Amino acid sequence: MRQTPANLIEETAISAWRLTAVLYLIIPVVLLAGSIAAFVYISWPWWVIAIAVSLLLIDIIFSVFLIPKLRWRRWRYEVFEQEVYIQHGIIIRRRTLVPMLRVQHVDTKQGPILKKFSLATVTISTAATTHEIPALTEEEASGLRDRISELARVEENDV
């Protein structure tokens, strides 16, 4: 498990993740609005607002600009005849080998945001664990799903 898996996921994943992050920004924005209102009406100290604004800026830089890019660069996968090999994780890099023998079922799923970018996620489940390959093109995802489920169709499966 020293070589990186060969395939990258779609680059549009970055945009999709960015959009998701922007949507999630609603929560800190609401909080910020609340603290500004508190500043105006019950006269909170000004530095609370300063901290809140800078936190929001940091959040935007990380969740919208940095993380999606880094995440995309790290996500990789490769499907072998007997194994699926996946890598992900920004700070902690995880590499996982899933034997085909152990694959119970493969799903593709697509939320509204992925749909907008015509992307889909492949989920590989064993009896004990679940693994994801996010953000492939729709055709790629369904192709991969079919291919894995075909490879996983092995007689000897005792558990």
Next chain:
Amino acid sequence: MMYEKRLHPASIVFQFVRSLKDAAFGFLPVLFVIFNNGASWYEFSGLGLLLIILFIFSIVKWFRFSYVVTEEELQIKQGIFVRRERRISKHRIQSIDLTQTLLHRIFGLMKVQIETAGSDENVDASLAAVTFEEGERVSENLKHKGERTEEDHEKAYPEEVMSYSRLALTGATSDNAIIIFGLLWLLFSQANQIIPDQMYEDATRWLFSLAVQFLISLVLLSVLVVWGAGIIWTMVKYANFTITRYETELYMRYGLIEKRQRTIPVNRIQAVIVKENLIRQLLGLCYVYVEVAGGVNGGKMEGSTVYLLPLLKKNDVPGFLNEYLPEYCRDNPGMKRPPLRSLPYYIWGSLLVSVTAVIVVSLTVPAWVLIPVAATVIFPGWGVFRWRTSGISFDETYLNLQYRKVSRETVTLRRARLQAFGKKDTWLYRKQGLATIDAAILNNAQGRHFVVPALWEEDVAKASETFSKVPGIHKKLSEERGG
């Protein structure tokens, strides 16, 4: 043998008790009203009517439940209005569990629980109350080989019975015992501070200190009583613990008041774990348990663990496994330990916590700051302890991992049983040639991950190589180029 059977009529009583328990919450407001306003006759009669309905319900439920054991499968029909018929093939049965609670024993009955691979409660089946002979017959029939032949009975299978003295030792060195001894130690180490020296100086205070001493000995006594009760409880619960190895199954039975029997097909076992808590490690003792695939109540003998033996000598483990579970016997794996440079990773997490604690406590309750300061000494020590325990070992078929949270656990996994093999690292780990291993197996309900942090990357990569069939991905790019 092929005709339908009902459960023993006593199961009406069991069902009634169970539905009473379920309905208890519904009864509560009624009882509350009665207690507050005094009962009038219609309230009592309403309650009575409810009880009668529940009882009739129990009878009908019993009447509508029937089962058949055939050559190939177990068939169960049940349901009052919605009839359900379930067939469970013999080959799909994970384990058969025979239990006798006190209530069962009064009637001479037992409960048969059948577990299948899924973790769906609705798929599993249980016969709540059948006669003793019937239970034995059902379980014999459902075992993989069906009924044992004469020849089988004559053949001597390995069997081990735990003596009462060994069970007493089990109770005396259990995890609870450690907590109790910890409390005792704390009590004695603090005793001098509770009774300052000046107290002895004048007579009234001397009396007071006597009272304190009396209190302390009272606490001591009650702690010892709890410990003793723990020992007795263990002895009663696991009385006559017997393990037998048949061709393809392990068979355990135990219990004095509540009797249990359990059959586990060997090919359902996913991992064998040797666990030593602190006291037992000092005494060279341990226990052996297994992770079994499937079953809602999985291996619930205690928590989620299926004991093979509640207590044995560490040195006897290879011999024991060799006899009872040779599939998982790997003598002296020779653990590879993590290097010195991974020690900080074992320490820093706990150090962070304790340093934060020191800061917080010194800001809030400065008088108590010694407690977290002591923790900053103890926790890193613990980290060193954990680092020394961690280890990995592997060959063609086996993967052994050793680690410690509090108790030391030595895991034996079969390569073919792994559900997924993971390797984790960070930028720092990569620079230092370290990696964390994460091996997932299937146990009763979900998976279980065995994680050992900050091992040599070399060892983890080689372990992945024996695990994986794909050549190439285990080699460094530079190694490939170099040939």
